[in-house]
Amino acid sequence: QKEVEQNSGPLSVPEGAIASLNCTYSDRGSQSFFWYRQYSGKSPELIMSIYSNGDKEDGRFTAQLNKASQYVSLLIRDSQPSDSATYLCAVSAGGGNKLTFGTGTQLKVEL
Amino acid sequence: NAGVMQNPRHLVRRRGQEARLRCSPMKGHSHVYWYRQLPEEGLKFMVYLQKENIIDESGMPKERFSAEFPKEGPSILRIQQVVRGDSAAYFCASSPFAGRDYNEQFFGPGTRLTVL
Numbered sequence: 001q002k003e004v005e006q007n008s009g010p011l012s013v014p015e016g017a018i019a020s021l022n023c024t025y026s027d028r029g030s031q032s033f034f035w036y037r038q039y040s041g042k043s044p045e046l047i048m049s050i051y052s053n054g055d056k057e058d059g060r061f062t063a064q065l066n067k068a069s070q071y072v073s074l075l076i077r078d079s080q081p082s083d084s085a086t087y088l089c090a091v092s093a094g095g096g097n098k099l100t101f102g103t104g105t106q107l108k109v110e111l
Numbered sequence: 112n113a114g115v116m117q118n119p120r121h122l123v124r125r126r127g128q129e130a131r132l133r134c135s136p137m138k139g140h141s142h143v144y145w146y147r148q149l150p151e152e153g154l155k156f157m158v159y160l161q162k163e164n165i166i167d168e169s170g171m172p173k174e175r176f177s178a179e180f181p182k183e184g185p186s187i188l189r190i191q192q193v194v195r196g197d198s199a200a201y202f203c204a205s206s207p208f209a210g211r212d213y214n215e216q217f218f219g220p221g222t223r224l225t226v227l
Contacts, residue, residue: 042220043218045218046215046216100156
């Protein structure tokens with residue numbers, strides 16, 4: 001079992017729709033959860049962090065965390081073509097610890 | 112630019128040569144992490160350093176790879192006697208502190224290493 005699992009996609013959504021990206025993790029001791037966006041040939045860019053159960057909203061992005069189910073998700077509202085990228089879920093045991101990444105979900109937002 | 116800086120951005124080496132990758136963390140950040148991304152694979156942790164200390168090197172290959180973060184100057188990832196399998200993108204990330212709930216890591220642009 002992989003430590004952090006994501007559907008590789010591609011996930012295709014029409015422009016203006018909601019994109020829903022999911023991630024599960026195996027380590028129940030995980031404390032910190034992150035979503036990064038990575039464009040092809042570029043470095044990961046942090047877009048959301050979440051530490052407590054529930055929802056966290058930042059602009060068009062909403063991160064959702066359910067520690068009991070070991071599940072993290074990212075919703076992107078009003079998807080734009082510029083959102084087309086690979087989204088990486090990352091998990092950590094907490095401060096001063098490494099990030100364990102999923103293999104990423106490729107999102108394609110179509111005109 | 113207050114972001115994480117890495118150089119060189121592209122590095123070409125022949126098998127058996129040494130590669131030195133440098134990383135300067137964001138201003139005010141004292142924690143540095145190195146990750147490697149192999150073609151078509153995910154990001155894998157290699158090593159975590161603070162000034163003059165290696166905190167976690169559980170992801171480092173046992174041979175040929177070493178890392179340091181001296182009191183002065185950038186963090187260095189050193190690969191001796193490179194082989195073709197070392198060809199990858201190497202990313203450095205930094206974070207401001209290691210508090211329980213705050214472990215946001217910010218990535219540099221990466222060094223693309225090609226071994227001929």
